[in-house]
């Protein structure tokens with residue numbers, strides 16, 4: 077790798093990458109050639125800097141890409157630093173540059189770009205209105221602390237309500253908008269400053285020191301200092317995958333945190349939890365645990381998400397770093413571990429154990445007349461959760477929270493069902509995941525094995541059960557080591573049957589808890605629709621506390637989800653076909669669309685109908701990464717789309733009886749369990765809707781679900 081001349085720093089902006097992605101391929105190749113020369117020596121004579129007439133910022137220059145295309149570069153007067161800002165056709169590039177001014181904010185130290193033409197206050201604002209503005213309680217000093225550029229103070233004073241604030245979102249620097257949004261949402265100024273990490277801003281900011289400004293977290297959300305040619309080439313190969321380079325300050329803080337124990341990160345759908353977890357893995361492997369034998373374990377709940385993460389880590393890690401990060405879903409890790417330790421069995425899930433239950437229920441006492449669902453829940457919620465393995469222990473077990481009371485005689489009478497169920501599993505060589513996880517922990521404990529992991533990173537923490545977290549704790553015992561466990565999760569997305577209290581699994585996160593609030597994936601309209609599904613429900617924070625969705629915001633805007641009810645499935649399918657054809661006619665690639673529904677049975681029916689309408693389809697499976705190079709409309713159950721994302725989403729068959737799934741709700745005599753089951757069904761719809769980047773269509777036939 078060649079070093080840069082004279083310690084010159086070259087940074088590219090997120091805007092530059094967006095502009096680069098929009099120019100023709102031919103010019104993109106020219107830009108690449110130019111950039112390589114530029115990166116090696118931006119001060120070289122071959123680079124033709126031209127002053128831009130009428131430009132408000134005296135430090136902006138244009139550079140020649142070819143006869144017709146120009147790049148826009150910022151070369152501050154002081155410091156050996158060059159920033160690449162934009163690329164476009166000559167006239168458009170000049171137009172873009174005309175009103176832009178780049179400056180270091182005197183309070184926050186962040187390098188901001190503002191369009192000075194947009195800084196004028198709303199023309200309707202008279203003096204009286206200004207006094208009643210949304211921010212009239214805040215002094216100028218506070219507004220500046222929040223990152224509002226000085227030139228924008230009159231504009232911000234003229235903002236009268238939240239809609240007005242939203243209208244100015246694109247005009248304000250993102251950090252200023254986010255801080256104002258939080259204040260408008262009811263946070264105190266102190267809370268806002270804490271939330272946006274601006275409590276400890278340096279006293280004196282040198283507004284001429286661009287090198288220093290490039291290290292500021294606000295700057296780093298839009299500028300990236302290019303390290304070497306390889307990195308530059310990789311960034312240019314996927315200019316729109318901005319998560320690879322530009323982290324939000326709240327994300328960066330979490331990623332680079334030096335933590336003296338386990339860290340928990342919460343955040344609603346699309347807030348970049350997985351992105352943070354991946355960057356954390358890279359950061360630890362690259363900068364903290366650097367020895368050849370050091371390993372980072374990155375574990376997820378679902379198998380297809382692990383496959384996706386493996387692919388994405390490749391994009392941000394050099395090969396030598398990547399090979400020290402092991403990505404695997406927990407069940408697979410456990411399976412491999414048990415195999416290595418001489419255990420041969422198959423891990424089974426709910427659907428695989430139907431026969432075992434049928435046989436076990438043959439020994440159920442006739443007089444009690446308890447439904448199958450009762451036995452299954454008793455097994456899962458009492459016997460498995462408490463690790464009960466004998467009739468005696470079952471007699472003593474706490475059944476708190478179970479609606480149907482059982483006296484001693486009844487307990488004794490039903491215990492043989494569970495014994496028989498266990499025997500059925502053993503006979504077939506099956507193990508429920510929770511048993512396998514428990515076995516792995518016991519082996520680790522008894523052998524005192526030392527694993528090579530210096531850190532464990534957990535994605536989808538909300539779906540890991542207590543046994544899973546106890547195992548993770550055992551993998552990396554609590555011996556005071558720094559940066560040992562990093563968990564990201566969201567109770568709103570819990571769609572499997574687990575609820576944990578990390579503290580009770582030996583994972584103490586006190587004082588090391590963070591929250592992400594900016595949704596990068598969905599539009600704000602979709603986010604609001606999805607959040608409503610869970611409104612008023614108590615959602616836990618993985619550690620016996622309560623989580624909320626206050627202060628969340630999506631960066632993108634669009635139409636709210638379209639909800640359509642049709643009389644029959646045939647008519648619903650026709651409607652979906654028309655919708656898909658419309659998308660195709662707008663140039664939407666069909667593999668960026670996913671049709672989701674609640675059950676596999678229904679999915680198969682939609683698959684057949686859509687295939688006969690001429691669409692190629694692709695079923696998303698439990699074990700494979702979502703490979704976009706495979707053609708076809710994506711089809712998946714709600715469980716399978718967790719952690720994934722698509723431009724367009726169709727949620728079909730959202731009928732009463734299907735969402736929530738009747739089978740899940742019935743047979744329950746415990747109101748608490750009914751409530752929990754319904755919550756999970758709502759969470760499934762929340763997860764499904766929040767997979768969409770652009771728009772959501774929700775369809776039903778016959779009677780539509782009461783949830784929509």
Ligand SMILES: Nc1ncnc2c1ncn2[C@@H]1O[C@H](COP(=O)(O)OP(=O)(O)OP(=O)(O)O)[C@@H](O)[C@H]1O
Nearest residue numbers: 319322323324345346347348349350351596597719
């Ligand atoms: N700093 C960032 N800059 C640009 N895009 C980002 C950034 N962080 C996250 N994203 C994008 O936001 C989307 C959601 O990110 P991610 O999947 O990490 O969120 P999540 O919180 O794990 O979502 P969920 O819980 O809904 O599965 C992705 O498309 C990701 O690339």
